[in-house]
Amino acid sequence: MTNLLQLLIDALLMGGLYALMSVGLSLGFGVVRIINFAHGEFVMLGAYGAYWALTLLHVDPLLALPFLIVLGYLGGWLLFRGVVAWVLKAPALNQILLTFGIALVLQHIAVVLWTGDVRSAMPEYALSTTIIGDVFVVHGRLIAFLVAGTLIAALTTWLRYSETGRAVRAVAQNHDAAILMGINPGRIYALAFAMSTALGIASGAIVSFLINITPFMGFSILLKAVAIVILGGLGSIAGTVISAFILAIAETMVAYYVPEGAGWTEGVAFAVIVGILLVRPRGIIGSALAT
């Protein structure tokens, strides 16, 4: 019983981080309609950002977070205006190739800047634990969960209640009707892409609490995030969050209950996703930015 509680707590904390990693991808897809294969690299860059903050500037990653988010937003905005905007009307294959190319460029920039060595940006407190009853809570995971929860809550509140957030949803739901409201879709695309990038960077900064950093960490993160977004129903923020938790629970359970399970987690997690999609082909919530 205790074990189960421990597993659920672990899964819950992990799910928050998965949700943050995926929610940016989901926002970008829901609005711009491009699956951004460079999203994993944004996470990677965020992690290196936290690493630099800690090692070069001796700034706590949590303090660096707002700054990294702003940088991510500006970088995403430039990337969109400079590169991505040009393929909006191109065939999907071209869009995939472009974002895949961006991913490769970013990976290799990371190799140049930080070499291929494994780095770590874990502050001391991230490794300490609190014991509540019989349950261990690793502080790094708890902090990551809280940061993820705060950012996702801020995003959904903004989407739901602000004037611009409403415009973002309008563009996602009906591009032409949005123009008739006086909304400039080009501006909303750039905004959504920039926010998506900022969210990727933010999740990278807090991932650095939990795992080691390499220039190539982005791909496996992307794979998970894409799976989560598809499972949640493309473009649905609420669906993305729910499926992030489903994936986290499935992984945690498999790692614990299946013999040699740690090696199987990803495979079995994807089997769960395939299974759910067989029953619900449009994902858990299959609609454009319903939030």
Added chain:
Amino acid sequence: MTPLLSLSNIRAGYGASLVLHDLSIEVGEGEVVCLLGANGAGKTTTTCVIAGLVRPWSGEIRFAGESIAEVPGHRRVSLGIALSPEGRQVFPEMTVHENLLLGSYAPHARRDRTRAMDQVLALFPRLEERLRQKAGLMSGGEQQMLAIGRAIMSRPRLLMLDEPSLGLAPRIVMDVYAAVAETARAGISILLVEQNTEAALAVADRGYVLANGTIAASGSAAELRGSALVRSAFLGIQAESAP
């Protein structure tokens, strides 16, 4: 006096196919003008050209004396052009209230939002009962009212309505048209695009008949009502061969 809206010699289409050739129409200040025509005549393309969703290949569009051919669609809302589009195009995942708020997204309309909201809800009391409902779950008639209400929220000088009676029960058509007439009385110019000739000519001051992408006839509502050409444009029979 210069008309509020004038299109001259517009050619427009999609891809390689030409839909409008040499289209010229005018809408005066405070006028209700209807644009009649069969399916595929180019009525919806005309509204899209005026709203800026379709860029014409050539020709002149003037609004309130200014050429607006180069003004992107989203900026035309601030000039006072609003379109309730064919098929309603409400935001399905948003509530009625959110849809109406989006109608007043443009800065000039946002300042006047509360008053506009009161007016729209007075015009369509049914929307007030449905404010918290998702737009996509409403009936066709309610969605039509929402699309018109949303367009009025933008404080337009020219309101375009594309097939507001399409697929609606006769009772609802009457409600919708009563609201159109009331909007016209408030001084807003209206360009009414319809296949429902009867309903349109009952509220319009004058009208145009569009056939094969150009104006086939025009005149006062009374003239058009009795015109054989109007009947032929709709029924596809030649005026001469009619008994």
